Amino acid sequence: MTLGSQIAWDDTVLPFQLDRSDIRGRVARLDGVLESVLKQHDYPPMIEGLVAEMALLTALIGQSVKTHWKLSLQVRGSGPARLIATDYYGPTKDGAPARIRAYASYDDNKLDHSADPFSQIGQGYFAILIDQGEHMAPYQGVTPIAGGSLSSCAETYFAQSEQLPTRFALTYGRNQQPGEPVQWRAGGIMLQHMPKASPLMQQQDGPSGDDGLLNAADILDEDEGENWIRANALLDTVEQIELIGPTVQPTELLVRLFHEEAPRVYDAQPIKFGCTCSEARVRQSLSIYSAKDIGTMTKDDGTVTADCQFCGAHYVFQPETLGFEATDGSES
Incomplete structure (x- = not known):
């Protein structure tokens, strides 16, 4: 793709490479996807912001997964913002859109609405999980919560778990274009040093990141470090x-930021909101329970209900149709 190509950039991730720096990256723009993710729930503004940041990170990181693969990001903390979870489903075929979904679990009574949203997570961990499909063991990497943002957590994860220097520049919030309603928009750039960087620490006095964790400077030699510092200085503008x-x-932005680094772009990846929940999946998840167990889940009106945390779908079942002792497999 040439840098002058014209495509619709909203809900898109554009991968690129800086040939003179051995650095790869992605530019993401989310609007309709983010609006669809957030409208499923009535989150307070600080939780909306955390979910928006996590969804943007997921789009940027997930673009690298292969067709049919699933990438999940999770942040679990000891604070009132207990959990933020996102899923990225790779396209089902070349040219098809990828799908994103997200949700958060929080204690509204304990949230400090005047505090920095990231501080409401507390101590915990940042995790990336990759499901490669049937007959393949899933991959999971975990690092402690570090830095002052979710993007800082992701940068620490890549340095600590993958030995890949990584940098994110993100922005997100409510936006209004002339003649259009107010809606969420987000955009960001991800830079990542090519994998030839040595996994051995270059500094002899130990990791230099927060809480004794690795950062980019610890895993780059002198020449690589100069390239990385230069690219980051350009991104800072x-x-x-x-x-x-x-x-x-995004193509114009890459030229403005990195024209001296010889940016080269690849095919853009469209993204849409998508959830994989279904009645069949709920039935399958309940198939491990006995009739007695199902009885404890039955409501006063004689039904069993389930709600999808991601999209808000509501399912209603007759208890006798559920579990491994089901006497009637028909739909409710």
Whole structure:
């Protein structure tokens, strides 16, 4: 793809490479996807912001997974923002959109609405999980919560678990274009050093990141470090309006930021909101329970109900149709 190509950039991830720096990256723009994710729930503003940041990270990281693969990000903490979970489903075929879904679990009574949203997570961990499909063992990597944002957690994860120097520049929030309703928009850039970086620490005095964790400087030699510092300095000049769009195209942004690094772009990946829940999946998840267990789940009106935490879908079943002792497999 040439840098002058014209495509619709909203809900899209554009991968690129900086040939003179051995650095790869992605530019993401989310609007309709993010709006669809957040409208499924009535989150307070600080939780909406955390979910928006996590969804944007998921789009940027997930673009690298293969067709049919699933990538999940999870943050679990000891604070009132207990859990933020996102899923990225790779496209089912070449040219098809990827799908994203997300949700958060929190204690509204304990949230400090005047505090920095990230502080409401507390101590915990950041995890990336990759499901490669049937007959393949899933991959899971976990690092402690570190830094002052979810993007800092992701940067620490890649340095600590993958030995890949990584940098994110993100922006997100409610936005209104002339003649259009207010809606969520998000945009971001991810930079990542190519994998030839040595997994051995270059500094002899131990990791230099927070809480004794690795960061980019610990895993780059002198030449690689110079390239990385230069690319990050260029990224520091980006403006929020350039990230979030929609007036500046990602291709134009790459030229402005990195023209001396010889940016090369690849095919863009479209993204949409998508949930995989279904009545059949709920039935399958309940198939391990006995009739007695199902009885404890039955409501006063004689039904068993289930709600999808991601999309809010509501399912109603007759108890006799559930579990491994079901006497009637018909739909309720």
